[in-house]
Amino acid sequence: MRKIVIAGNWKMFKTQAESENFLSGFLPHLEETPSEREVILCPPFTDLSVMSKYLHGSRVNLGAQNVHWEENGAYTGEIAAPMLTEIGVRYVIIGHSERRQYFGETDETVNLRLKAAQKYGLTPILCVGETKQQRDAGETEKLISTQLEKDLVDVDQTNLIIAYEPIWAIGTGDTCEATEANRVIGLIRDQLTNPHVSIQYGGSVKPNNIDEIMEQPEIDGALVGGASLEADSFARIVNYQ
Numbered sequence: 001m002r003k004i005v006i007a008g009n010w011k012m013f014k015t016q017a018e019s020e021n022f023l024s025g026f027l028p029h030l031e032e033t034p035s036e037r038e039v040i041l042c043p044p045f046t047d048l049s050v051m052s053k054y055l056h057g058s059r060v061n062l063g064a065q066n067v068h069w070e071e072n073g074a075y076t077g078e079i080a081a082p083m084l085t086e087i088g089v090r091y092v093i094i095g096h097s098e099r100r101q102y103f104g105e106t107d108e109t110v111n112l113r114l115k116a117a118q119k120y121g122l123t124p125i126l127c128v129g130e131t132k133q134q135r136d137a138g139e140t141e142k143l144i145s146t147q148l149e150k151d152l153v154d155v156d157q158t159n160l161i162i163a164y165e166p167i168w169a170i171g172t173g174d175t176c177e178a179t180e181a182n183r184v185i186g187l188i189r190d191q192l193t194n195p196h197v198s199i200q201y202g203g204s205v206k207p208n209n210i211d212e213i214m215e216q217p218e219i220d221g222a223l224v225g226g227a228s229l230e231a232d233s234f235a236r237i238v239n240y241q
């Protein structure tokens, strides 16, 4: 059975005080959320500890936005998996296009991070997706297939979530057609050895398009950026019809 997973990626937004304010507005909405839906919030590192305490006993799980592959060491600015698991973090986003674009993340480092996350018991959310230029050149399938091939070397597919995030749809309001996202996600699934991996769609997911996205048979959830920053908006997404 593939699990439905709805995750909010807060990127570089929200102080601790703002994160607690969000939770006080958001948590009451979860009374309506079907129990089989997994709800995850991925805030900045500085919010994780305070949110973990706040969320104790709640059904919301925490994810980080990155993790290093070493257990510790002289890697200024990085975070190690045991630092995350110790405070109750269960998931970690790896290979987001913003990391690949602005911070030199490569398929090789993505692969190292995926394996390290799994080694320490975190479930990675691996992001893949094409640029507008690659899409226009008809290279979507080839690009994603190459990303998967390189990123997933020796990665355990029984503890993995994948997010298909077309880069041109991120933060632009220009959502990928739900049927097209469904098609690409079907192609991703064809390339996996485990048919039970949950595959999310990400890119301008909003309260007004979540229902159509979740109607698609191949789409198992959403990775939500901007619309996860406001409690009512993310609640509407988590409580899709």
Ligand SMILES: O=C(CO)COP(=O)(O)O
Pocket (backbone or CB within 6 Å): 009, 096, 165, 169, 170, 171, 172, 173, 202, 203, 204, 205, 223, 224, 225, 226, 227
């Ligand atoms: O990058 C994203 C989630 O990881 C998507 O961001 P938006 O929902 O703001 O387009």
